[in-house]
Amino acid sequence: MQLAPILGRRLLGAAALILAVLVLNFVLIRLAPGDPALTIAGGMGGITEEILRDIRQAYGLDRPLHHQFALYLERMLSGDLGHSLFFNAPVIDLILDRLGPTVLLIMTAMAIALTLGTYLGVLASRKPGGFVTNLVTVLSLVGYSAPVFWTGIVLLLLFSATIPLFPLSGMYDVRADSAGLLLALDIAHHLALPAITLAIVFLAQYSRISRASMLDVLGAEYIRTARAKGLSDRAVLFRHALPNAILPVVTVAGLQFGNMLSGAVLVEVVFNWPGLGQLAFESILRRDHPTVLGILFFATVMVVAADLLTDIAYGIVDPRIRAGTSPP
Amino acid sequence: MTAPGNTHGAAPARSPAREKWAAFVRNRSAIAGLALIALVLAMTLIAPSFYAVDPFDIVWRPLAPPGEAPAVPLGSDFLGRDVLAGIIHGGRASLAVGASAAAICLIFGIAVGAAAGFYGGLVDEGLMRIAEFFQVLPALIFAMALVSLFGATLAIIAFAIGVVSWPPVARLTRAEFLRIKELDYVRASRAIGASDRRLIWRIILPGALPPLIVAATLTVGGAILFEAGLAFLGLGDPNAMSWGLMIGANRDFVLEAWWTVTLPGIAIFLTVLGVSLIGDGLTDALDPRRYGSHLRHRTRWRGQGR
Numbered sequence: 001m002q003l004a005p006i007l008g009r010r011l012l013g014a015a016a017l018i019l020a021v022l023v024l025n026f027v028l029i030r031l032a033p034g035d036p037a038l039t040i041a042g043g044m045g046g047i048t049e050e051i052l053r054d055i056r057q058a059y060g061l062d063r064p065l066h067h068q069f070a071l072y073l074e075r076m077l078s079g080d081l082g083h084s085l086f087f088n089a090p091v092i093d094l095i096l097d098r099l100g101p102t103v104l105l106i107m108t109a110m111a112i113a114l115t116l117g118t119y120l121g122v123l124a125s126r127k128p129g130g131f132v133t134n135l136v137t138v139l140s141l142v143g144y145s146a147p148v149f150w151t152g153i154v155l156l157l158l159f160s161a162t163i164p165l166f167p168l169s170g171m172y173d174v175r176a177d178s179a180g181l182l183l184a185l186d187i188a189h190h191l192a193l194p195a196i197t198l199a200i201v202f203l204a205q206y207s208r209i210s211r212a213s214m215l216d217v218l219g220a221e222y223i224r225t226a227r228a229k230g231l232s233d234r235a236v237l238f239r240h241a242l243p244n245a246i247l248p249v250v251t252v253a254g255l256q257f258g259n260m261l262s263g264a265v266l267v268e269v270v271f272n273w274p275g276l277g278q279l280a281f282e283s284i285l286r287r288d289h290p291t292v293l294g295i296l297f298f299a300t301v302m303v304v305a306a307d308l309l310t311d312i313a314y315g316i317v318d319p320r321i322r323a324g325t326s327p328p
Numbered sequence: 329m330t331a332p333g334n335t336h337g338a339a340p341a342r343s344p345a346r347e348k349w350a351a352f353v354r355n356r357s358a359i360a361g362l363a364l365i366a367l368v369l370a371m372t373l374i375a376p377s378f379y380a381v382d383p384f385d386i387v388w389r390p391l392a393p394p395g396e397a398p399a400v401p402l403g404s405d406f407l408g409r410d411v412l413a414g415i416i417h418g419g420r421a422s423l424a425v426g427a428s429a430a431a432i433c434l435i436f437g438i439a440v441g442a443a444a445g446f447y448g449g450l451v452d453e454g455l456m457r458i459a460e461f462f463q464v465l466p467a468l469i470f471a472m473a474l475v476s477l478f479g480a481t482l483a484i485i486a487f488a489i490g491v492v493s494w495p496p497v498a499r500l501t502r503a504e505f506l507r508i509k510e511l512d513y514v515r516a517s518r519a520i521g522a523s524d525r526r527l528i529w530r531i532i533l534p535g536a537l538p539p540l541i542v543a544a545t546l547t548v549g550g551a552i553l554f555e556a557g558l559a560f561l562g563l564g565d566p567n568a569m570s571w572g573l574m575i576g577a578n579r580d581f582v583l584e585a586w587w588t589v590t591l592p593g594i595a596i597f598l599t600v601l602g603v604s605l606i607g608d609g610l611t612d613a614l615d616p617r618r619y620g621s622h623l624r625h626r627t628r629w630r631g632q633g634r
Contacts (some may be wrong), residue, residue, distance in 0.1 A: 013460075020461045033476040039477065118351040143609075145549070150575060150593035153582055157590070161583050165491050262468035266557055270579070280469055281561055284476045296473050300467040307464065 010311055014304045021300045025293050030065075031040050036242060037061055039289055041085055051085070081297060082290035086283065091294035094279060101171055102275030105267070106260050109198035114253055117203045118246065121210025122237055136211060140204030148263050152197040152270035159193060166193045169272035194271040198263050202256065206249055213245040220244075239298055247314070254310025258303040351613040358609020364602030368595075372419030381413040383569040396517040403587040405578050411588060414574045415595050421559075421570035422596070425486050426552035432490025433547050434497060438533075438540065441501025446509060446528050455501070459495040467492035470555060475563045482565045489554045497543055504536035511535075537613035545607035549600045556596050571596045 032039045037055045056062055059071065075082075081091040120139075154295040159165045167173070172186045217223065218241055226240045265277030272278070276295055283291035351359075352358055386408040387399050394411075396401040402412040429498060445457040471488040478484050489509060509532055519529045558564055559572025571592040578588035 001390050016457075017461055017464055021465070028473065028477055033479075072568075141601060141604060143440075145602075145604055146597045147553055147560070147575075147593065149557065149560050149598065150340070150589070153575070153579065153589050154593070157582065157586055258464060258466045261466045265468050265472075266560065269561065282474060284472055285562065287476060289477065292476055296466070296469050300464055300470050302467055303464045 010308055014308055017304050022073060023296055026069055037258055049283055052166065052221040081294035084288050084291045086286045086288040094291060094296050095276065095294060098274060098276045098279045101273055102264055102277065105194055105198065105273060105275060106264055108195040110253060110260065112195060112199040113127050113206055118208030118210045118249055122205040122214055122242060124207065124211045125214035136204065136207045141290050143200050143204035147196060148201050149266040149270050151200060152267055155193055155197055171274050193271050194267050198267045200283055201263055206253065209252055210245060211249045214241055217241045217245040231235045250313060251310060254306060257306035261299055348613045351611050355609040356614055357605045359611060361602045361605025364598055365606065368419060368602060371416055372423055375416045379413065379416050381410050382522050383409060383413040383417040386410065388599050391581060394587050402591055405588045406581045412590055414569055415592055418569045418571045418574060418592065419595065421482065421568040422552055423556055425482055425555040426548050427553035428486040429489035430544060430548040432486060432543055433494045436494035437497025438492065441498035442505055442528050445502035445505025450486060459498050462492065463495040470564060471558060475558065480565050482568060485555060485558060485565065487530065487579045489551050493547060493550060500539055500543055503534060505538060508532050508535045511600055541614060542610045543605055545603055545610060549603035552600055
């Protein structure tokens with residue numbers, strides 16, 4: 001039972017990080033130029049003295065700072081992320097509405113990048129200097145250097161406007177009133193281009209890491225044993241080497257959830273994908289500060305949770321960590 | 329000045345710096361990167377004085393394709409502004425924000441990493457917790473929030489990008505400091521009474537520079553991409569033309585006018601590509617741990633043939 005104390009420490013760290021984000025959010029509103037009540041209300045027109053008075057009351061703006069912070073903490077921790085005056089709805093409802101599409105987009109992109117990236121990495125490890133190795137190098141240069149929103153627009157131009165393979169934007173066809181399996185297929189059809197766009201950024205990185213890690217593992221003695229037993233190349237690579245080589249890829253992938261979120265914001269705007277990024281974009285255009293800060297808070301909690309899950313997944317994938325014994 | 333392990337058999341001894349430079353220029357992709365960046369710099373620094381069209385001026389009918397008129401060689405955008413002028417003048421904001429954001433990031437990252445690695449203990453613990461905090465913040469959303477609260481000026485944008493990207497630099501600096509501070513020459517300097525300040529800046533930091541230089545180039549590339557992303561979302565400085573701004577502004581017209589979006593994107597792509605090629609070349613040349621044996625062997629062989 002080595003896992004429990006480690007998990008406990010991790011949970012404590014996660015709680016501290018979330019508290020720190022709350023402090024940051026609180027400080028940001030107070031540091032912003034002008035009346036905090038106006039900042040909270042947002043920059044759109046139609047703000048009356050009455051609304052401002054309500055905000056001052058609700059946020060305790062007329063009371064000392066530590067009092068304001070206590071009040072703020074109490075609201076946030078009870079799940080009240082504020083009220084969006086633009087959408088006239090609680091921020092938490094807005095976020096939960098848009099959460100599904102973002103998670104679907106990120107998970108699909110992650111799955112594509114992980115499987116394809118690892119596969120390419122394994123192939124490249126077989127022949128250093130070969131065709132696949134060069135492909136991986138070129139892919140990673142392009143994946144790193146091309147702005148993700150531009151890649152998305154170019155893919156749209158190619159595979160939607162010029163060759164009409166995929167729909168232009170949105171998450172499903174609003175004209176077709178489909179349900180069940182048809183709806184799922186429709187969503188998958190809309191999801192393809194955005195997910196591929198987002199995956200391109202990370203795919204090359206994963207293939208590079210898995211290639212390096214495979215090369216490390218392939219030098220081990222048990223691989224020589226496996227080869228000496230007369231196992232096929234395939235069995236050696238995928239059954240014996242890969243399970244050991246995949247650890248660093250899993251770690252990096254899990255720790256990149258935040259970067260994925262940043263990429264998803266841009267991809268969602270390009271493809272009109274109705275997720276959190278699109279919401280963040282809309283609320284910034286409307287100077288809807290409670291929604292922007294609510295998304296910042298919520299997204300950070302998601303990143304912290306993803307880091308935590310990566311730690312746990314790491315323990316499951318690597319039996320040495322699970323058993324709490326040191327490697328032989 | 330040549331370390332014993334560094335001599336090349338019978339070849340005349342060369343200084344490590346020259347050897348590294350030789351390894352760098354021998355790398356074809358690094359040279360391609362240098363050429364790309366030289367081109368981009370020439371375009372953004374010199375070309376505006378030859379091509380003085382204001383990128384905000386409306387000079388032709390909207391959405392004219394490239395080649396339609398000499399006034400708009402690369403076509404016009406949705407308002408009738410010259411795309412070529414935008415590309416030439418737009419580089420300045422992208423590069424300025426990219427470079428200053430990278431500078432902020434490096435100053436933060438090196439200062440924090442050096443303090444954490446050098447002093448260790450509680451200082452290390454505390455600083456690394458702070459770095460961890462900035463690492464879990466979703467960078468783009470945090471920068472969006474900063475810019476929307478404090479306004480979209482080039483300074484705020486550079487600050488926002490720098491603040492979200494320093495933790496990896498800090499971790500790298502810390503790791504190098506932890507490694508180098510135990511080396512004999514550092515212990516010797518300490519023994520003869522070198523002050524902490526001297527140890528950090530004059531004795532340890534120079535040894536930590538090679539990987540930091542690589543990190544710095546990658547940071548510049550990342551910052552340019554980041555600026556482009558913010559500008560694409562309409563959060564760039566509205567008074568400065570930039571490549572990201574062009575793409576964001578013309579996005580809705582891309583189906584009728586591909587050139588308004590594709591061409592500035594190519595400019596961003598080539599710039600970042602140049603920076604990352606240079607970064608790759610520097611990694612090969614400066615960091616013997618990564619591609620060491622392979623390159624070193626080649627250098628030695630060619631060195632003897634000269």
